[in-house]
Amino acid sequence: MLHIVACIKQVPDTKVAKINPKTNTIDRASAPAILNPYDAHAVEEAVRLKKRYGGVVSVLTMGPPPAVKAIRKCIELGADEGYMISDRAFAGADTLATSYALAKALEQIAKQRPIDLIICGKMTIDGDTGQVGPGIARRLDIPPLTGVNKVVEINKEKGYAIVHRKLEDGYEVVKSTLPCLFTVEKEINDISFAPLPNMIKAARYYPTIWTANDLENVDRKQLGLKGSPTIVSKIWTPPKPKGGEMLEGTTEEKVEQLLSIVLEKKELFQS
Amino acid sequence: MNLADYQGIWVYIEVKDGKVAPVSLELLGAGRKLADKRGTELGGVLIGSGIKELAPTLFAYGADVVYVYDDPIFAHYRTEPYMRALLHCCQKYKPEVLLYGATPTGKDLASAIATDLPTGLTADTTILDIEEDTGLLLASRPAFGGNIMATILCKKYRPQMATVRPKVMKALPPDPTRTGRIVEERIELREEEMRTKVLEVVRQTVKKARIDEADIVVAGGKGMGSKEGFQLIHELADVLGAAVGASRDVVEAGWIDHHHQVGQTGVTVTPKIYFAIGISGAIQHIVGMQNSELIIAINKDPNAPIFQSCHYGIVGDALEIVPLLIKRFKEEIPKLKASADAKEEIRHA
Ligand SMILES: Cc1cc2nc3c(=O)[nH]c(=O)nc-3n(C[C@H](O)[C@H](O)[C@H](O)COP(=O)(O)OP(=O)(O)OC[C@H]3O[C@@H](n4cnc5c(N)ncnc54)[C@H](O)[C@@H]3O)c2cc1C
Ligand SMILES: Nc1ncnc2c1ncn2[C@@H]1O[C@H](COP(=O)(O)O)[C@@H](O)[C@H]1O
Numbered sequence: 106m107l108h109i110v111a112c113i114k115q116v117p118d119t120k121v122a123k124i125n126p127k128t129n130t131i132d133r134a135s136a137p138a139i140l141n142p143y144d145a146h147a148v149e150e151a152v153r154l155k156k157r158y159g160g161v162v163s164v165l166t167m168g169p170p171p172a173v174k175a176i177r178k179c180i181e182l183g184a185d186e187g188y189m190i191s192d193r194a195f196a197g198a199d200t201l202a203t204s205y206a207l208a209k210a211l212e213q214i215a216k217q218r219p220i221d222l223i224i225c226g227k228m229t230i231d232g233d234t235g236q237v238g239p240g241i242a243r244r245l246d247i248p249p250l251t252g253v254n255k256v257v258e259i260n261k262e263k264g265y266a267i268v269h270r271k272l273e274d275g276y277e278v279v280k281s282t283l284p285c286l287f288t289v290e291k292e293i294n295d296i297s298f299a300p301l302p303n304m305i306k307a308a309r310y311y312p313t314i315w316t317a318n319d320l321e322n323v324d325r326k327q328l329g330l331k332g333s334p335t336i337v338s339k340i341w342t343p344p345k346p347k348g349g350e351m352l353e354g355t356t357e358e359k360v361e362q363l364l365s366i367v368l369e370k371k372e373l374f375q376s
Numbered sequence: 377m378n379l380a381d382y383q384g385i386w387v388y389i390e391v392k393d394g395k396v397a398p399v400s401l402e403l404l405g406a407g408r409k410l411a412d413k414r415g416t417e418l419g420g421v422l423i424g425s426g427i428k429e430l431a432p433t434l435f436a437y438g439a440d441v442v443y444v445y446d447d448p449i450f451a452h453y454r455t456e457p458y459m460r461a462l463l464h465c466c467q468k469y470k471p472e473v474l475l476y477g478a479t480p481t482g483k484d485l486a487s488a489i490a491t492d493l494p495t496g497l498t499a500d501t502t503i504l505d506i507e508e509d510t511g512l513l514l515a516s517r518p519a520f521g522g523n524i525m526a527t528i529l530c531k532k533y534r535p536q537m538a539t540v541r542p543k544v545m546k547a548l549p550p551d552p553t554r555t556g557r558i559v560e561e562r563i564e565l566r567e568e569e570m571r572t573k574v575l576e577v578v579r580q581t582v583k584k585a586r587i588d589e590a591d592i593v594v595a596g597g598k599g600m601g602s603k604e605g606f607q608l609i610h611e612l613a614d615v616l617g618a619a620v621g622a623s624r625d626v627v628e629a630g631w632i633d634h635h636h637q638v639g640q641t642g643v644t645v646t647p648k649i650y651f652a653i654g655i656s657g658a659i660q661h662i663v664g665m666q667n668s669e670l671i672i673a674i675n676k677d678p679n680a681p682i683f684q685s686c687h688y689g690i691v692g693d694a695l696e697i698v699p700l701l702i703k704r705f706k707e708e709i710p711k712l713k714a715s716a717d718a719k720e721e722i723r724h725a
Contacts, residue, residue: 200487201494233641234499239455239487248571249455251484267575272480275579277452281572291634334496334533340519340526343659349673349686359690360700363672364708366688367616370670373591373648374617374709375716 107160107261109151109222110214111184112207112241113144115168115175116231140175142291143226145182149294150256150287151224152183158259160221161185163214167195167206173312180307181299187312188214194317197330200232204240205327209320211245221261223286227252235288242286250279253287379511382534385411386419386471388462389434389442390481391427399477399542401437406545407475408438410506410513417441419471423461425451431558436550441557443469449565452574453481457565459488464563466493471535472511475504478539486539496530498538500640502663504545513538518640518659525659543588543644543667587619587636593647595621595638595665599654599675599694603631608698609653615705621645621665623655639664654694657682674698 117136151162163186164179166172176187190210198206211220223245225238235251242249254276255269264283269276271290299307317323326332352359368374385407390397404420411418420439422430424446431442445461462485466474474489476482478500490497503516503525512529513536519526530536587593594616596609606626613620621638622631638645640660650668654675655661662685665671673686674694683689690697 199496200499201490201496204491228641234497235483236487236490236497236499239484240491243488243491249484249488250572251455251487252480270480272577275577277574277578278576279454279572279574285571334494334530335498335528336531337519337526338514338529340524343525348684349671349689351683351689351691356692356697356700359692360697360704363688363690363701364704366670367649367672367705368708368712370648371712371716374712 107154107158107221107259108163108218109154109160109224110163110165110211110220111144111147111151111179112223112225112238113148113164113166113175113179114141114226114229114232115139115166115172116141116229119230138171138174140178141226141229141231143228143230143289145178145226145296146291146293147224147226147289148179148182148184149296150289151222152297153294154222154256154259155183158261161218163188163218165189165207165210165214167191167198167203167210176312177307177310180310181303182296183299183303187310189312189314190316190320191314192316192318194325194328197333198328199333199335200234200236200240201334202327202329202332204237204244205332206317206320207237208241208244209323210315211241213315213320221284222259222266223247223284225286225288227288227290238286238288245284245286248281248285249288250281250285251288252290254290254293256287256293259283377532377534379532379534382470382472384417384419384441384469384471384473385414385506386421386474386535387439388474388476388482388485389420389422389430390477390479391422391424391430394427396430396433397477397479398547399479399482399540401433401547402543402545403475403477403540404434404438405547406504406540407473408548410473410504411440413508414472414506414511416472419443419469421445421462421465423450423458425449428558428560432552432555433550435554435556436552438548438554439556441559443559443561445561445563447562447565449567449570452577453485454570454572454574455484455488456570456572458485459492460565461561461563462489463492465561466535468561473506473513474535474537476537476539478541482539486537490537493533493535495533495535495537496528498528498530501538501540502544504538504540512536518663541640541644541663543646544663587621587638588643588645590619590645591647592616592618592649592651593621593638593645593665593668594618594651594653595623595655596626596653596694597623597655597661598625598629599656600626600631601654601695603629605695606631608695608702612651612653612698612702612705615702615709618649618651619647621650623658623661652682652686653698655682656680657685
């Protein structure tokens with residue numbers, strides 16, 4: 106029986122989000138909140154491992170109350186339990202403060218049911234750093250395995266996992282002790298269709314919700330904005346480059362002009 | 377923490393197949409500027425097995441001092457031993473700034489170090505500057521959703537750390553006469569205590585030219601309309617002997633795989649010619665191709681932001697223009713080749 110916890114985040118769908126031209130910030134009202142696409146693959150992999158080896162899949166998120174929706178989405182994908190930490194004290198956290206709070210929540214979950222494996226997404230589409238996963242692993246002092254694109258074997262009895270880690274030009278096969286933490290690539294799996302019973306369960310699901318006070322041994326100085334070494338000092342629009350020369354004329358004329366511009370670099374075509 | 381105790385600009389030197397990774401040389405170039413502005417030393421931290429002889433290369437590219445951890449335990453990159461070495465080095469010599477390539481290895485290591493020290497870490501920086509008097513690092517990166525940049529600071533912690541994408545910064549021309557100090561360090565690490573082992577490394581050679589090494593990149597966006605429409609990008613690339621690039625939206629639509637994605641969360645490219653066809657030109661795309669020598673944009677929307685970042689632009693329907701380009705290049709390129717061959721013959725005659 107494995108206990109796998111996937112860390113997931115609700116994010117604004119940056120593909121449709123609009124930028125408020127006055128403040129240069131993302132206009133959240135314009136952006137529907139979705140489960141971070143990379144985290145869907147983390148949950149999917151956890152559910153697949155559960156089917157392969159038996160066990161329980163929990164998901165954990167830190168976020169404002171509406172993030173319950175993202176947890177429900179994970180229940181649809183086949184997760185068994187959902188945990189959420191939600192508190193103003195967590196607000197404004199950078200990756201260091203985020204990994205601290207999530208590590209505290211994971212310790213709390215582990216007290217109820219020891220954790221064998223934690224799976225994170227490769228990155229979030231709003232924060233976009235990929236730093237939180239390895240940060241959690243360091244805080245819990247377990248090995249971080251980043252860029253996992255295949256799980257070869259999990260052996261709980263003997264206490265090891267074997268995975269493929271993606272490299273720039275191939276992959277490496279790595280063996281690690283358990284527990285450990287994976288961050289997974291998109292190509293690790295295709296998201297399965299949610300079966301109807303899961304959808305029904307999800308619709309009525311309420312996760313366990315903890316505030317900062319519910320977490321044990323928390324150093325408040327390390328939470329949220331206070332616990333974040335990095336600050337965004339300014340947000341700016343880069344000066345617009347002058348722009349290029351526009352080719353004019355009929356389509357054929359434009360094509361011919363382009364042809365001569367490109368073919369001027371003769372050396373590229375002569376080898 | 378006494379901030380004044382922290383001095384020097386450092387670069388974590390990534391080693392691949394016994395060579396210094398290009399991104400590390402680029403970072404030495406960027407680091408040199410910061411160090412000169414701040415009036416301080418530029419250091420490189422070199423961790424690996426049998427890597428000491430790489431130090432002169434680092435001096436040639438701008439380093440003043442190289443810290444070396446050379447031990448068989450570092451034969452393959454693994455978070456745990458590398459992290460121990462780099463933490464040791466940071467705690468002993470206290471750099472003000474530490475930069476890493478935003479490669480799989482650099483990101484992995486930087487995230488671990490940031491947590492253990494602890495300190496702030498800015499991901500995927502594209503612009504670096506430093507305040508001369510305070511040493512405050514100004515790390516800027518594109519921020520979510522649109523054409524905006526965010527400048528990120530780490531005021532109260534040292535070192536200030538950032539990862540930087542390959543090909544964003546420029547390496548200095550190497551000066552083989554430059555020299556520097558080598559500081560050899562050791563830490564006690566025992567293989568039996570390591571929790572991860574690399575069992576095998578599998579190299580997959582991509583059959584097409586690697587997009588970040590190609591002289592010409594033909595990139596297509598959602599404007600190609602469909603996976604079938606995107607075939608035109610492949611055809612044009614074939615005719616030109618180019619590599620195929622894509623916007624993220626194309627990758628997400630499943631028209632092509634992620635290796636081809638150009639931009640902030642894809643590859644950075646600097647080819648001699650870059651075609652952006654049916655690509656709107658969002659900042660996350662631009663940062664991945666803006667240093668190309670010649671940028672050509674084709675888009676049917678005259679107000680598409682891509683036209684701000686290109687050298688030549690054509691307003692029009694790509695589905696009409698690209699087939700014409702394919703046809704004309706097919707006619708003209710063989711002529712160029714023939715004339716080159718003819719010249720070659722004259723020289724040999
Ligand atoms: C955190 C984050 C990271 C990101 N990373 C990346 C990244 O690495 N790389 C990247 O590319 N994007 C990235 N993006 C996405 C980026 O913001 C844009 O959404 C994306 O680049 C848009 O892709 P596109 O230009 O193909 O599509 P669109 O924005 O939909 O643009 C399509 C363009 O095609 C034109 N067009 C339509 N029909 C035709 C036609 N027949 N002929 C000619 N032109 C036509 C349209 O005028 C339009 O300009 C990222 C976004 C976020 C939030
Ligand atoms: N607020 C959060 N709650 C739960 N998990 C998170 C949160 N933020 C980040 N993560 C996890 O960390 C990964 C990397 O996030 P990031 O460092 O923001 O790119 C995500 O894919 C999630 O698995």
